Amino acid sequence: MKPALMPNKKILFKYGIASVCLVLCMHTSLFAQNASANGYKGIWFTLGQFSDYGDKYSGGLGTYTSSHVPVAIYSKAANKTFFVYGGTTQKDQKHLLIMISYYDHAKKRVPKPVIVYDKDGVNDPHDNASIAIDNKGYIWVFVSGRNTSRKGIIFKSRQPYSIDAFDKIKEADMTYPQPWWINGKGFLYLFTKYTKGRELYWSTSSDGQQWAEAQKLAGMGGHYQVTNVWNGKLVSVFNYHPGGNVDKRTNVYVAQTSDMGKTWTTVDGKPLQTPLLNAQNNALIKDYEKEGRLVYLNDLNFDEEGNPVILAVISNDYKPGPGGDPRQWVLMHWTKNNWRFDTVCTSTHNYDMGSLYIDKNHWQIVGPTDAGPQQYGTGGEMVMWESEDAGKTWQKKRQLTAKSNRNHSYARRAVSAEADFYAFWADGNADTFSESALYFCNKKGNKVWKLPYTMKGDFEKPVLLKSH
Numbered sequence: 001m002k003p004a005l006m007p008n009k010k011i012l013f014k015y016g017i018a019s020v021c022l023v024l025c026m027h028t029s030l031f032a033q034n035a036s037a038n039g040y041k042g043i044w045f046t047l048g049q050f051s052d053y054g055d056k057y058s059g060g061l062g063t064y065t066s067s068h069v070p071v072a073i074y075s076k077a078a079n080k081t082f083f084v085y086g087g088t089t090q091k092d093q094k095h096l097l098i099m100i101s102y103y104d105h106a107k108k109r110v111p112k113p114v115i116v117y118d119k120d121g122v123n124d125p126h127d128n129a130s131i132a133i134d135n136k137g138y139i140w141v142f143v144s145g146r147n148t149s150r151k152g153i154i155f156k157s158r159q160p161y162s163i164d165a166f167d168k169i170k171e172a173d174m175t176y177p178q179p180w181w182i183n184g185k186g187f188l189y190l191f192t193k194y195t196k197g198r199e200l201y202w203s204t205s206s207d208g209q210q211w212a213e214a215q216k217l218a219g220m221g222g223h224y225q226v227t228n229v230w231n232g233k234l235v236s237v238f239n240y241h242p243g244g245n246v247d248k249r250t251n252v253y254v255a256q257t258s259d260m261g262k263t264w265t266t267v268d269g270k271p272l273q274t275p276l277l278n279a280q281n282n283a284l285i286k287d288y289e290k291e292g293r294l295v296y297l298n299d300l301n302f303d304e305e306g307n308p309v310i311l312a313v314i315s316n317d318y319k320p321g322p323g324g325d326p327r328q329w330v331l332m333h334w335t336k337n338n339w340r341f342d343t344v345c346t347s348t349h350n351y352d353m354g355s356l357y358i359d360k361n362h363w364q365i366v367g368p369t370d371a372g373p374q375q376y377g378t379g380g381e382m383v384m385w386e387s388e389d390a391g392k393t394w395q396k397k398r399q400l401t402a403k404s405n406r407n408h409s410y411a412r413r414a415v416s417a418e419a420d421f422y423a424f425w426a427d428g429n430a431d432t433f434s435e436s437a438l439y440f441c442n443k444k445g446n447k448v449w450k451l452p453y454t455m456k457g458d459f460e461k462p463v464l465l466k467s468h
Contacts (some may be wrong), residue, residue: 040451042426042436043086053321053376057351060428060436061125063410067176072414086128091435094123132179135368142177177241195220197244216275231304239295247318253283264320282412299356311356355413362388366423372407379409379431384445398445
């Protein structure tokens, strides 16, 4: 790979090759883009908001947040699952690098991950990326910005189904990127802008090069959202932040569009006037504010008829510790006539994030629902839950991790997930700075692999940790 910047001959002559190389090596951003790393090392982060039971969230957050959607996509044409994550190059570093790689389903191996972008001094995984693949096979990486201080950036691969090199396409105010390629239409891109709080916007593009002016979807003081697409219909599920306070996040709203954002409706087809500016509106499906409860959105999927199914953690307190219990994992399923609410289980932390999988009446959840070694910290031990009656009742099917040294967190679902790269997550010590490794499991939950932390070859097979 060529470095992003090389000194000219006059500089080399005046200062000497060794001196110039030393200076350049001190600024890794000059070399980092499109270079490969020597293994899969996730970013560690602490928010630094401590209470009696530790930080609000911390640990290995390479696959953070649930509002970065999607982070992995299976491509049938390439027979590979492409994924992005927040990484670094050394286990003692907190320097965020936007990484991309893939799992080759035919050869059962991964290449060295590639650095799409060096965040150059940023250690915050709020700047992690999302991924999209267009109809020609080009891979797009949407790097999150942060507030108005750091811009979001869109990158495009130079070759279809290739992670070797990326070019910067656009830079703008955009956080929590959620890009969706709609066949025959182009990109429908959902994201956040810090206008009056964390407000929701969308934009469209037929080719990813030229983008329509951003339009506001919701602005009621702030929101977090998750989105998904079913047969060209995009659904957005979001909460709201009373008075702009994210620690008071509550309520659940659903809005959908089948015409690339030209019109928005409720799930049962009632028109919505955007932007939504009042907390009491027709998109509201559950008023948790009346109950004094908080909403942490995890995932959105669809039943076989295209009805939305939402997974969220419902809590009594934004602070970690038993004061927030019971933290219930709740499914919200639209059944054509009404919303059904079913409780799956409970866990110990608001940010115990998991993913929802639906195959006809066979539904699965993968998430850190068991307490881990850092009991009140983010994440825990990964568990696979299953339902055979479309989410009404649930059973713990598999214990994916056990007796771990570090909590596992943020289990993420690939779009069109294949059976042997099903859920993807990271680990990390929630109480103190640590290394962070990356893992994935299969659909049955009887196999768990660790991505190679340090690589000698250009390609290696993930390490099988569990098989039964």
